[in-house]
Amino acid sequence: MGLRIERIKIDRDGPLRSDFDLSCRDLNLIYGPNETGKTYLVEALINFLFREKGRHDWDRNRKWDFGGRVVISGLNDDGDRIPFPNEIGEKLEDYWESKRSITPHFSRLVVVRAGETTLNTGEADGVGRDLLKDCLSGEGLLDGIQDKIQLTVQKAVIENRVITGNQTGELRDKAQAETRVRKSKDLLERVEEAYTSGKAFSWREKIEQLRLQFEDFEKAKRYRAGQLQGEIERLREGKQALPSESKLAVL
Numbered sequence: 001m002g003l004r005i006e007r008i009k010i011d012r013d014g015p016l017r018s019d020f021d022l023s024c025r026d027l028n029l030i031y032g033p034n035e036t037g038k039t040y041l042v043e044a045l046i047n048f049l050f051r052e053k054g055r056h057d058w059d060r061n062r063k064w065d066f067g068g069r070v071v072i073s074g075l076n077d078d079g080d081r082i083p084f085p086n087e088i089g090e091k092l093e094d095y096w097e098s099k100r101s102i103t104p105h106f107s108r109l110v111v112v113r114a115g116e117t118t119l120n121t122g123e124a125d126g127v128g129r130d131l132l133k134d135c136l137s138g139e140g141l142l143d144g145i146q147d148k149i150q151l152t153v154q155k156a157v158i159e160n161r162v163i164t165g166n167q168t169g170e171l172r173d174k175a176q177a178e179t180r181v182r183k184s185k186d187l188l189e190r191v192e193e194a195y196t197s198g199k200a201f202s203w204r205e206k207i208e209q210l211r212l213q214f215e216d217f218e219k220a221k222r223y224r225a226g227q228l229q230g231e232i233e234r235l236r237e238g239k240q241a242l243p244s245e246s247k248l249a250v251l
Contacts (some may be wrong), residue, residue, distance in 0.1 A: 002074050005045075005070060005071070006072065007022065007071040007083050008020065008022045008068075008071075008072065009021045009025050009069055010066070011066075011067035011068045013064060013067065014037070014064070015036060016036075017039045037119075044070075044110065045070055049084050053090045070082075070083070071083050072084060075095045082095065124174070151169075151173065152165060152168050152169040153165070153170050
């Protein structure tokens with residue numbers, strides 16, 4: 001299913017003297033004199049649909065507060081008609097990327113201002129050469145990655161699996177991090193050495209010996225307690241075998 005604008009409803013404001021409500025068909029022509037709201041309609045659509053507005057310089061001084069909504073179909077396989085703006089605050093780029101797995105830049109083709117279809121290298125927004133390069137090749141991705149790499153790192157070289165270069169920026173941070181790691185390893189080695197030798201080791205040995213002695217004492221105590229319990233049982237049995245006081249009186 002293709003992407004389609006189903007309905008445009010825009011509240012009157014700015015140059016738009018009355019509410020605009022259009023149920024779109026295959027081809028729709030909106031015309032009128034200058035300063036009657038045609039540009040306002042386009043700017044409202046862009047405001048409703050996109051995160052990045054990309055307004056031209058000559059529009060930035062206009063204080064427009066857009067009201068209304070635009071309904072789009074074709075964003076999913078169920079044919080749902082989704083309004084913008086919506087309650088969850090998602091824009092067309094969000095649906096385009098998450099539901100259709102296509103780069104969100106292509107969503108700009110839904111609304112194109114006059115003059116934005118020319119493939120000019122210096123195009124600030126809309127459908128320009130840079131946008132098509134980002135969408136249709138990997139050059140834009142590589143350029144974006146390279147732009148995020150500091151110049152110091154770009155000029156660095158790898159020798160024997162070691163990155164070398166001017167110790168500034170990220171290379172300086174890397175060297176400082178390696179120094180901290182090395183100091184941490186040295187400290188850990190000293191701690192381990194102290195743990196296995198010296199006074200601490202001697203005290204641990206004594207503690208272990210005392211623990212073993214304590215276990216032996218516990219075993220001996222339980223053994224002696226068992227012996228005493230046996231003697232008590234034998235004494236009780238001997239007591240029961242003795243004649244009672246009444247029998248002794250008869251004797």
